[in-house]
Amino acid sequence: MPILKTEAIVLRSYKWSETSNIVTLCSRDFGKLRAVAKGARRPNSRFDNCLNPITQSQILFYPRKSGGLDVLKEASSINYFPDLKQELEKLAYASALCELTEYLTPDGQTGSSAYYALHQTLNKMEDSPLEDFKKLLWHFELRMFAVAGYRPQLCECVCCGGSPKSLPVSFSLAQGGVLCEKCEQKDAARRQVHPDTVKLLRMLQSIEIEKVGKIQISPSLEREIKAILEAFWRYHTEEYRKLKSLQVLRQISRNAGT
Amino acid sequence: MHSSVDPIEKLTAAFEKLPSIGTRTAQRLTFYLMKADKQEALSLAEAITELKEKTRYCSICFNLTEADPCDICSDSSRERSIICVIEEPKDVLALEKTGQYRGLYHVLGGVLSPLDGIGPDNLKIRELQERVKNGIEEVILATSATAEGETTSAYLARLLHPYSVNISRIARGLPVGGDLEIASKETLIRALEERRRVE
Numbered sequence: 127m128p129i130l131k132t133e134a135i136v137l138r139s140y141k142w143s144e145t146s147n148i149v150t151l152c153s154r155d156f157g158k159l160r161a162v163a164k165g166a167r168r169p170n171s172r173f174d175n176c177l178n179p180i181t182q183s184q185i186l187f188y189p190r191k192s193g194g195l196d197v198l199k200e201a202s203s204i205n206y207f208p209d210l211k212q213e214l215e216k217l218a219y220a221s222a223l224c225e226l227t228e229y230l231t232p233d234g235q236t237g238s239s240a241y242y243a244l245h246q247t248l249n250k251m252e253d254s255p256l257e258d259f260k261k262l263l264w265h266f267e268l269r270m271f272a273v274a275g276y277r278p279q280l281c282e283c284v285c286c287g288g289s290p291k292s293l294p295v296s297f298s299l300a301q302g303g304v305l306c307e308k309c310e311q312k313d314a315a316r317r318q319v320h321p322d323t324v325k326l327l328r329m330l331q332s333i334e335i336e337k338v339g340k341i342q343i344s345p346s347l348e349r350e351i352k353a354i355l356e357a358f359w360r361y362h363t364e365e366y367r368k369l370k371s372l373q374v375l376r377q378i379s380r381n382a383g384t
Numbered sequence: 385m386h387s388s389v390d391p392i393e394k395l396t397a398a399f400e401k402l403p404s405i406g407t408r409t410a411q412r413l414t415f416y417l418m419k420a421d422k423q424e425a426l427s428l429a430e431a432i433t434e435l436k437e438k439t440r441y442c443s444i445c446f447n448l449t450e451a452d453p454c455d456i457c458s459d460s461s462r463e464r465s466i467i468c469v470i471e472e473p474k475d476v477l478a479l480e481k482t483g484q485y486r487g488l489y490h491v492l493g494g495v496l497s498p499l500d501g502i503g504p505d506n507l508k509i510r511e512l513q514e515r516v517k518n519g520i521e522e523v524i525l526a527t528s529a530t531a532e533g534e535t536t537s538a539y540l541a542r543l544l545h546p547y548s549v550n551i552s553r554i555a556r557g558l559p560v561g562g563d564l565e566i567a568s569k570e571t572l573i574r575a576l577e578e579r580r581r582v583e
Contacts, residue, residue, distance in 0.1 A: 170559055213535070374503040
């Protein structure tokens with residue numbers, strides 16, 4: 127059986143036995159992997175801290191035979207993202223990226239888009255002030271929607287390709303994008319959103335990550351972007367409510383408000 | 385016939401609920417107890433009953449105890465101005481084995497872990513704040529050197545900073561008996577950062 131080598135970011139690590147862990151990884155060359163790391167829980171483990179969540183490591187592994195788990199042979203860390211682990215709120219945002227990747231990356235998909243999106247966003251978060259994390263999370267969500275095949279259509283009408291002119295703009299969760307005046311009756315559950323919200327979402331969808339921090343968003347538009355992305359998530363995947371990192375973020379902001 | 389195997393199925397199902405135990409292991413344990421001496425099986429049942437009936441959490445430090453407060457909190461010979469903050473009750477056992485620490489403990493009940501949905505409200509953090517207000521001089525943060533352990537320590541250090549206490553973090557670096565060549569970059573960075581003068 128050949129040994130495979132790749133770079134990967136650890137999304138999650140579970141205790142499997144007294145001495146071993148099961149890790150979920152987002153790899154550059156083989157998509158999402160689930161692998162057993164034998165001996166990872168031993169004090170002098172050869173894996174050391176390379177398999178902690180939110181760590182970029184180079185890994186060597188034996189691929190699974192059929193339906194089982196891959197087996198990790200070696201790992202050496204490339205980036206531990208230490209700055210993201212020094213503050214609870216930063217860790218919660220970084221964890222949300224990992225959870226989103228885990229849920230939105232289909233098993234067996236070998237593309238590297240998810241890996242690069244996660245890698246770039248974690249790197250950018252390390253260099254960014256906490257105020258920018260929310261925007262980086264939304265930018266990442268929009269990228270991951272595309273990876274998962276849910277990319278919202280924000281430029282032309284999702285039904286006919288026409289240009290939406292009404293104010294506010296109609297947004298269809300079911301169709302996955304904005305609707306023009308002619309087509310808006312096709313979805314009775316459509317949502318009305320401010321045109322600036324659509325403009326900002328469009329910008330977040332197309333802008334390079336380096337420029338995300340420069341986008342200015344008013345608190346009312348922030349609320350609308352958050353609400354529409356959440357609704358979009360909820361409509362297309364059951365997993366949204368399972369995102370525990372976002373629950374912790376809500377807990378932190380609630381405590382900060384009291 | 386079915387009723388005769390019902391206790392076996394019931395016990396197997398009960399074992400299966402335990403961590404790291406699958407169906408086969410659960411069956412092995414059940415059949416071991418079937419063949420074992422009756423007294424051995426009964427003493428296991430008794431130990432489980434005692435565990436649930438007599439063990440509780442100490443109302444001061446949240447360690448597991450038979451009496452409340454626990455033996456450590458009610459021991460007047462211990463250094464009462466130092467609190468060592470740990471994750472789980474089993475960490476008390478590990479630190480007590482060293483015989484090097486004579487202060488009190490505070491068991492958080494876990495670590496801050498957004499991936500598992502554990503935030504500040506899910507741990508005994510408010511209770512720690514209350515204890516620190518009352519005559520504590522030093523707080524030792526002894527959470528694990530994992531990402532979550534580090535974040536928890538950093539969070540607690542910031543939270544306790546306004547109180548007039550010395551806050552320290554247990555040293556991180558090479559484990560005793562560990563090879564330098566297999567240590568990760570981060571472990572070596574910590575080891576170098578936290579090096580100390582050799583007298």
